[in-house]
Amino acid sequence: MTLLSEILEYNNKFVAGKEYEQFETSKVPSMKAVLLTCMDTRLQELSTRALGMKNGDVKVVKNAGAVISHPYGSTMKSLLVGIYALGAEEIIIMGHKDCGMGSIDVDVVLEAMKSRGIRQEVIDTLNYSGIDVNHFLSGFSDVYESVKSNIQTVINHPLFDTNVPVHGLVIDPHTGAVELVYDGYKKEFYK
């Protein structure tokens, strides 16, 4: 049985048994916040449970590293839409210790691509056409600096309402303990 068929089979039972009823909630987050965090599997539930958030409380945006790699990319758009169209009034950007994007080796990723058939010429063509592939795949060296730089991207964004508080946190993926990096009410960095 493949993963996909397992998922589809489970889903039939899930719907037939009305298991969805326990998840029914509104489109507007009751805590009126958007949380940007990492896609790390250890944070799948911990990222919200450790902050006292339950289903329906927040908009969660996840990607590799909890980063905003482009001011006009989909992550920034999600934050803006959360604020302007989906009832959020605050933003929380939460990186984590021991993040895969903090130790990612671009050369290893490129080698993995090549071993699966991506040709060097393709990578060269992208580089010539202005896409810096190394930069595109790169992570960060310090999670605190990464959170700070993401906060700067949001608060300096020309389409962002600066009255909206943006908070910065770093979570420990083992214990769920969070450290305050930036208090969006006081507009003060702590790390």
Ligand SMILES: [Zn+2]
């Ligand atoms: Zn991570």
